[in-house]
Amino acid sequence: MTALLSIRDLRIAYRRDGIEVPALKGVSLDMEAGERLAIIGESGSGKSTLALAVAGLLARGSEIDGTINWKIPKSQAPHSFALPSVLPDISPTRGEISSSAAGSPPATPAVGETDRDSSISPQVGEMSGRTEGGAVERQPFHLHDRPLLLGRDIGFVFQDPSSSLDPVMPIGKQIAEVARTHLDLTWREAYAKAKTLLQRVRLPDPDSALHAYPHQLSGGQKQRVAIAAAIAAGPKILIADEATSALDTIVQAEIVALIRRLVSEDGMTLIFISHDIALAASLADRIAVLRRGELIELGETSQIVNAPQQAYTRALLDAHLGLDAEPQLDRQGTSA
Amino acid sequence: MSVLAVTNLTKRYHRGGKPFAAVDEVSFDVGPAETLALAGPSGSGKSTIARLVLRLIEPDAGRIDFEGANFLALSGAALRARRARLQMVFQDPLAAFNPRATVARVLDDPLRIHGIAPRSERPHRIAALLERVGLDTGLAARAIHEISGGQRQRVAIARAIATRPSLIVLDEAVSALDVSVRGQILELLLDLQRQERIAYLFISHDLGVIRAVADRVVILDAGRIAESGDARAVIADPQSAVGKALVAAMPKLIRNRP
Ligand SMILES: Nc1ncnc2c1ncn2[C@@H]1O[C@H](COP(=O)(O)OP(=O)(O)OP(=O)(O)O)[C@@H](O)[C@H]1O
Ligand SMILES: Nc1ncnc2c1ncn2[C@@H]1O[C@H](COP(=O)(O)OP(=O)(O)OP(=O)(O)O)[C@@H](O)[C@H]1O
Ligand SMILES: [Mg+2]
Ligand SMILES: [Mg+2]
Numbered sequence: 001m002t003a004l005l006s007i008r009d010l011r012i013a014y015r016r017d018g019i020e021v022p023a024l025k026g027v028s029l030d031m032e033a034g035e036r037l038a039i040i041g042e043s044g045s046g047k048s049t050l051a052l053a054v055a056g057l058l059a060r061g062s063e064i065d066g067t068i069n070w071k072i073p074k075s076q077a078p079h080s081f082a083l084p085s086v087l088p089d090i091s092p093t094r095g096e097i098s099s100s101a102a103g104s105p106p107a108t109p110a111v112g113e114t115d116r117d118s119s120i121s122p123q124v125g126e127m128s129g130r131t132e133g134g135a136v137e138r139q140p141f142h143l144h145d146r147p148l149l150l151g152r153d154i155g156f157v158f159q160d161p162s163s164s165l166d167p168v169m170p171i172g173k174q175i176a177e178v179a180r181t182h183l184d185l186t187w188r189e190a191y192a193k194a195k196t197l198l199q200r201v202r203l204p205d206p207d208s209a210l211h212a213y214p215h216q217l218s219g220g221q222k223q224r225v226a227i228a229a230a231i232a233a234g235p236k237i238l239i240a241d242e243a244t245s246a247l248d249t250i251v252q253a254e255i256v257a258l259i260r261r262l263v264s265e266d267g268m269t270l271i272f273i274s275h276d277i278a279l280a281a282s283l284a285d286r287i288a289v290l291r292r293g294e295l296i297e298l299g300e301t302s303q304i305v306n307a308p309q310q311a312y313t314r315a316l317l318d319a320h321l322g323l324d325a326e327p328q329l330d331r332q333g334t335s336a
Numbered sequence: 337m338s339v340l341a342v343t344n345l346t347k348r349y350h351r352g353g354k355p356f357a358a359v360d361e362v363s364f365d366v367g368p369a370e371t372l373a374l375a376g377p378s379g380s381g382k383s384t385i386a387r388l389v390l391r392l393i394e395p396d397a398g399r400i401d402f403e404g405a406n407f408l409a410l411s412g413a414a415l416r417a418r419r420a421r422l423q424m425v426f427q428d429p430l431a432a433f434n435p436r437a438t439v440a441r442v443l444d445d446p447l448r449i450h451g452i453a454p455r456s457e458r459p460h461r462i463a464a465l466l467e468r469v470g471l472d473t474g475l476a477a478r479a480i481h482e483i484s485g486g487q488r489q490r491v492a493i494a495r496a497i498a499t500r501p502s503l504i505v506l507d508e509a510v511s512a513l514d515v516s517v518r519g520q521i522l523e524l525l526l527d528l529q530r531q532e533r534i535a536y537l538f539i540s541h542d543l544g545v546i547r548a549v550a551d552r553v554v555i556l557d558a559g560r561i562a563e564s565g566d567a568r569a570v571i572a573d574p575q576s577a578v579g580k581a582l583v584a585a586m587p588k589l590i591r592n593r594p
Contacts, residue, residue: 014482016478016482040514041514042486042514042516042517043484043485043486043487043513043514043517044483044484044486044487045514048484048485159485159512160485204379205351205352207352208351208352208353211352212351216349218378218379218382218383219378219383219507219508220377220378220379220541221378221379224378242485242512245508245511245512246378246508246511246512246541247378247541248375248376248377248378248541248582248585249541249542249543249582249583249585249586249587250377250581250582250585251377251378252541252585252587253585253587256587275512275513275514275515275518276515276587277515277589278587278588278589279587281589282587305589305590305591306591315516316514316515316516317589317591319515319516319518319519320515320544320589
């Protein structure tokens, strides 16, 4: 079986004042359709960078090397999608989304030419890539005649929930707009869908919440709205960057159950970024551990949790603050 | 005497045309160098209490005493002076800063505005603050949007401690941090508390974290206090329905240790 997502030797550096700051140093990873992958690692290890890169959302000016290939099958088995209407216009003759960055192997069906020195800055939803010194326009994340679309192909929940919400638009309209744009619905249908989605993410009183502005919601409520917007068009891939970090355990458990259902019933593929290793383990088939831009360990969840190969992974497991263990913090102040 | 005492605090909003109390007659106090945690489900009123205590919004009823003074009666210069003693670290570090400002600028502001250090001393102070929160001093020149989420949160903590406050309100300040950094930050907070006798109003939905850092906990439900008491005792054996539900839903890490 071919991988849905194939990442080879991905290197990403941010450029600041002419200096390159490496964020990912040669990451390779494959994902199957329908798989649930968790990415864990310490702050600054490159988790968000990896997530943004695979969604084609990296800021312009970042240096990318290596390849990211998406292969989305042109027809899904009918039972594998609960919402077939969600994917109305993937062209039947062209079923492959692929992307290629500089240095991609010739076998990769890249759009545009590969050019060793060029840097790309994929922007999902925008037709133009960056042009380098008069070279061909790059559209690295591309389904031959259209880019990989945020919302329709990939749902992205950003680490910072307010950055995905428009502060001056009622939240019902924000969700409805995603559904309307990608699912070809009328406004009335889109609003009905928005309300259903708010129910699915367990927002209290969805009727009045439709008319609320982001500042009128609590942190956890905003996070749930961001999740609702991300899944509104029934994307095949959901990338959730710390999407449940502001939620209490009760709502978190409900959101995790919702994500599980989306994966099993709607055939969604999940990339779940979390600093909470227990949460990651409860949701993922496999866990990838990033450290300082490198993928230091990747394995089945049970292997990572029970038989980690790396000391760093063990340290992450030991640092988990559960209710069962004695907290390791020194509260009595002997160290002054 | 307590650093902060809140009495019958009430804040109402409208939802679907009807008024409802986001915070409903809430009373608690925080002693010097004490950590009081506020826990409770999403939407239970935790952040609203934080905003009220910081006077970012005004209550409909109730009283707030800070360092022995009626905080709601202060205004102008007296309020500004008192505010240096009351700092905050929020859930969402990006929203708290201008993303284009450099880290150095973010830390320079409080030192300058509150006259903490003369200009010549500030670069040194900034470097010391960064080291204090476990950040490389080289980060000083970077823009806020050019550092990771966890790094930003550490900058926010560095800024909060810059003015030597007596109370810091932390709203989900460690929720987005990975466990290793979170452990370091919690250690740092406890260390600062011991050395400088800072009190914390520590808001978190994470009972594991609360159990590790808080002396006492108040559990809120729909704007009201459901129960309160010694943090570890309450979490070990919650009495209220909401406390029981929060504990039962904790994700558990089941490991077969070799
Ligand atoms: N836009 C940017 N410009 C420059 N450097 C950046 C930018 N975004 C991130 N970095 C740097 O790249 C590295 C990886 O950051 P990234 O945000 O991917 O980490 P992360 O694992 O998601 O961390 P966290 O858990 O704190 O969110 C960090 O050193 C960070 O400072
Ligand atoms: N400006 C506002 N206008 C109307 N309702 C508001 C406003 N601010 C907060 N609310 C409502 O008040 C209630 C309490 O919100 P608050 O932000 O205090 O919750 P919280 O306990 O911090 O939740 P979370 O854990 O999700 O951050 C919520 O139902 C929220 O929707
Ligand atoms: Mg991140
Ligand atoms: Mg809140």
